[in-house]
Amino acid sequence: MNDRERFLAACRCEPVDRPPVWIMRQAGRYLPEYRRLKKKYSFLELAQTPELAARVTLQPLQRYEFDAAITFSDILVIPEAMGQPYRFKETGGIEMEYRIENPGQIEQLDPSGISEKLGYVAEAQKIVRKELGNRKALLGFGGSPWTLATYMVEGGHSDNFLKIKNLFFNERENFEALMEKITAALIDYFQMQVEAGVDALQIFDSWGAACAGSLYEEMSLRWVRKIIASLENKIPVILFAKGMAANSTALAATGAKVLSVDWTVDIADFAKRVGPTIAVQGNLDPVILNTEPETVGRETIRILESMRGRPGYIFNLGHGILPTAKLENVEALLETVQNYS
Secondary structure, X not given: OOHHHHHHHHHOOXXXXXXXXXXXXXXXXXXXXXXXXXXXXXXXXXXXXXXXXXXXXXHHHHHOXXXXXXXXXXXXXXXXXXXXXXXXXXXXXXXXXXXXXXXXHHHHOOOOOHHHHOHHHHHHHHHHHHHHOOOOEEEEXXXXXXXXXXXXXXXXXOOOOHHHHHHHHHOHHHHHHHHHHHHHHHHHHHXXXXXXXXXXXEEEOOOHHHOOHHHHHHHHHHHHXXXXXXXXXXXXXXXXXXXXXXXXXXXXXXXXXXXXXXXXXXXXXXXXXXXXXXEEEEEEOHHHHHOOHHHHHHHHHHHHHHOOOOOXXXXXXXOOOOOOOOHHHHHHHHHHHHOOO
């Protein structure tokens, strides 16, 4: 069983010889080879140049034995493709060129022609697919409509999500119009990635926890479910809803084949709640990779033992890897998982 077969079998909740492993944001600033590239190119240049994006996507697999590569890109390519660009602030963080403030701006957003506008993502994926062959899995991804809407309406990161919630509660028709456009763009975007050769897709509902639990369906999950249904089970979909594990039944009802959980969750308990037909991914605290190899090994084993005997399990962090993660700790994590049986 090669790495790709192992990963896909785990997504289908079939027995595997060991849990497959990849880590969120596994291509990035913790790697010295990535930092060298960043001295020459901006993030947007790296992400929008297929050859460079493919090179960055493959960097972690040239250093480590991950079971899957995840496309180097950003969730905010969708609003940019619809006419709302983004940039990285000098002080850190993301800022939209402007924020959505009125119905006219929603009307001007254009969700058509996504495969042409974001063709550079597909071209990078085709390069990586050719390089990987059938040895390792290739993952694509995108943000959930709710998470993308928060950036678009708030103008960037928000502490209280006041503007997007106001849109939901007081201007429901405009909220629905915005979500329909984002969802249409994402459906085309994910279909493009399927055609480019990805083996699975991960949807990041990074700001799902901004929703009240009783309104999570209306604010976010109904749109996620629509996207997953549009893919018609062509490939597995992984759903990562940070901070929303308490809504396990609703998450399971989206049609996602794999549910990814953050580090605050008892993953064994979560796995029992969603049942044996849905795979689970997670959930080492990313900060552990800033400690020592012995600690990494111990904490990794603790999670593996809690999931022992469950066919549908993929080892991962409970969020993206930190730029300060130690290389020897990533190595220790991989060795621990790969030697586990």
